[in-house]
Amino acid sequence: MKKVFSKVYLGLIFLFLYAPLIVMVLISFNSGDSTTQMEGFSLKWYREIFRDHGTLQAFRNTLVLSVLAAVLATVIGTLAAVGIHKMRSKRLRSAVMTVTNIPMMNPDIVTGISLMLLFVFAARMLNLETTLSFYTLLIAHITFCLPYVILNVLPKLRQMDKNLPEAAQDLGCTPLQSFFKVELPFIMPSVWTAMIMAFTLSFDDFVISNFTSGSSYETLTIHIYSMIKKSVKPNIYSLSTIIFFAVLVLLIVYNFTDSADDRRERAIEKANLRRERRLRKERGELVEE
Numbered sequence: 169m170k171k172v173f174s175k176v177y178l179g180l181i182f183l184f185l186y187a188p189l190i191v192m193v194l195i196s197f198n199s200g201d202s203t204t205q206m207e208g209f210s211l212k213w214y215r216e217i218f219r220d221h222g223t224l225q226a227f228r229n230t231l232v233l234s235v236l237a238a239v240l241a242t243v244i245g246t247l248a249a250v251g252i253h254k255m256r257s258k259r260l261r262s263a264v265m266t267v268t269n270i271p272m273m274n275p276d277i278v279t280g281i282s283l284m285l286l287f288v289f290a291a292r293m294l295n296l297e298t299t300l301s302f303y304t305l306l307i308a309h310i311t312f313c314l315p316y317v318i319l320n321v322l323p324k325l326r327q328m329d330k331n332l333p334e335a336a337q338d339l340g341c342t343p344l345q346s347f348f349k350v351e352l353p354f355i356m357p358s359v360w361t362a363m364i365m366a367f368t369l370s371f372d373d374f375v376i377s378n379f380t381s382g383s384s385y386e387t388l389t390i391h392i393y394s395m396i397k398k399s400v401k402p403n404i405y406s407l408s409t410i411i412f413f414a415v416l417v418l419l420i421v422y423n424f425t426d427s428a429d430d431r432r433e434r435a436i437e438k439a440n441l442r443r444e445r446r447l448r449k450e451r452g453e454l455v456e457e
Contacts, residue, residue, distance in 0.1 A: 189412065196405040203402060213406040223407065226391035230371055233302070233387065237309035238367035244310065245317025245366075246359055250351070252318065253325040272315040280379030283308045287380060300382030308380040309373065313366040320362035324355040364422055368415065 196214070200207030217223055248268075255261040271279055284300070287307075291299040328351065336346040352359075374389035381387060388411075395404055 192405050192412075193409050195402050196409040198402050201401065203405070213402040214410075216403045217407050217410070220403070223388075223391060223395075226386050226388045229385060230388040233306060233309060233385075234367050234370040237306055237313055237370040238363050240306075241310045241313035241317050241366045241370075242359060242363040245314045245362060246321050246355070248314070249318045249321035249325060250347070253322060268315050268318055270315075271312050272319075276312075276373075276375035277379075279312060280308070280376040283311065283376065284379040298382070298384070300380060300384075302381075302385045305377060305381045305385055305387075308376050309370045312373070312376060313369055316365050316369065317362040320365065321355055321358045324358035325351075328354050361422070364418065368418075 194206060195203055197209050197211070198206050199210035199212060252261055252264055252268075255264070283304075287304045288299050332350050332354070333343075333346045336350045337343065341349060372389070373387075374393065377387050378390055378393075381390065392404060392407065395401075
């Protein structure tokens with residue numbers, strides 16, 4: 169009975185989580201204008217989305233913004249994680265980590281308003297004509313993505329043997345060459361994970377984007393919100409379905425590459441163990457002789 173109850177309970181949880189997505193996908197193929205009743209199967213609303221130039225432009229804007237924010241946040245966050253990892257003072261390290269986690273723990277509306285006020289103040293100090301633009305939006309996205317990148321990269325750095333960079337430098341590498349040849353390849357799986365997470369967070373953000381984008385640059389989330397304010401049509405469901413399956417494919421690709429990296433690491437460990445055993449046997453034979 170306990171096993172049956174646990175399976176039923178788990179099924180109800182999954183049903184509660186995925187029922188809205190299932191309804192969204194079904195309504196996106198509705199042939200009518202209703203968002204509550206299926207009148208037939210059709211690709212009408214998918215054709216409408218691809219004919220909507222405003223939606224396509226917002227999607228391009230969001231894609232450019234998310235890619236740039238993810239790449240820049242990953243580069244800056246990886247370097248910051250390496251710097252934090254090499255700090256000798258535990259108090260200083262904990263203080264820096266506390267400050268780093270503030271954008272992640274802060275409510276989005278507080279972060280958005282504070283960044284907007286900062287950008288407006290800086291624009292007035294520099295006598296700029298435009299206060300909020302693409303660049304302020306990009307800086308805002310990099311800011312709230314940085315803590316996630318640092319938290320993804322730091323655990324991998326702690327797993328690395330501290331003697332590896334020193335050994336590379338003893339063999340003639342400079343500290344910079346040691347980082348690119350030893351440390352970076354070791355933490356690269358975490359770097360890719362951090363980049364994917366930063367891209368997803370940037371692509372999905374609405375609150376901070378709404379406060380820091382201005383009127384010259386419209387992201388997809390802001391465009392969807394403006395569409396919902398007018399009227400809810402199945403074309404919004406079709407757009408959301410496309411985004412959902414795109415993220416799902418990205419997640420599957422990531423899991424496949426991550427499992428491939430794990431298999432590669434296990435194969436390397438097994439090869440090292442076999443080599444150590446062979447060397448021990450050879451040494452034992454030499455001792456016996």
